[in-house]
């Protein structure tokens with residue numbers, strides 16, 4: 540039941556402080572953490588010499604966020620490939636490859652095909668999924684269950700943040716087993732992760748304001764999302780959320796890429812959403828915002844408190860103070876909620892957008 544919410548999507552958005560808390564309850568043990576059987580041994584981790592990520596849609600975005608953390612902490616190159624493209628991408632997959640797949644349903648045909656292809660080449664498959672006993676869970680070598688609870692709304696929200704939380708713990712475990720996680724970083728990251736549920740709650744406290752923000756988008760033909768580094772992935776996820784339920788065309792771009800073509804489409808009144816949660820890059824994104832503003836674009840920025848960012852933007856949503864690493868788990872919350880209100884104001888069937896199914900079991 541919707542438990543008093545107008546739609547499952549809004550209910551599921553609001554469940555995110557609880558679903559992220561569940562992940563903490565499962566893994567945190569005193570001052571440290573333990574993933575039990577859902578991970579690999581130090582020896583197994585040592586044997587991987589290449590890492591692939593493959594999935595679809597929102598689940599792919601979760602995997603792409605993980606890529607940044609894996610490369611930073613484990614210091615191993617990671618290749619990410621959309622599942623339906625993996626077979627056509629010259630995959631250099633061997634018996635020493637770890638393939639990570641993420642899937643809410645555990646039944647997505649494209650993801651399953653990518654996984655079977657990698658398996659046929661001898662790779663080890665690690666699956667992050669929400670559905671116990673699903674096909675992907677059964678065929679993977681190791682499974683990490685998200686335990687986000689059933690997700691009814693076609694547009695994925697709590698499954699995404701749960702996938703991220705689970706992936707972060709997996710990567711911490713991996714780094715620790717390879718001796719690549721010093722105590723101070725472990726303490727810092729665990730403390731940041733522990734604060735996620737409270738931070739989500741405080742973001743959701745201001746949710747009524749989003750309805751008003753949403754008014755700015757309902758007559759748009761197109762919306763642009765920009766970000767740098769991992770913020771670009773959040774931009775892609777925000778864009779997907781908006782387009783699938785509001786039916787407004789939207790596009791995500793790495794902020795620096797705009798000037799190589801797409802900026803030609805910016806005219807007075809064009810709505811742009813800028814993600815800015817990576818502190819070393821906030822000045823750069825602020826200057827991209829100035830370029831866009833001078834061409835008449837209206838900017839909503841979502842990021843950490845920053846004078847230059849705030850002053851260059853027309854509207855600003857503050858992300859609670861935390862480390863750059865965990866920011867993607869928070870910055871998506873306003874984008875999900877905004878997409879929701881835009882779709883509601885347009886009178887769309889929010890939980891069952893046209894042409895989409897919750898689980899895509901055809902190629």
Ligand code: F6R
Pocket residue numbers: 595596597598599641642643644645646647650693694695696779780783897898899
């Ligand atoms: C978007 C959405 C889809 C799914 C994708 C993969 O909101 O829900 O993009 O993320 O179809 O589905 P799963 O995670 O079930 O493999």
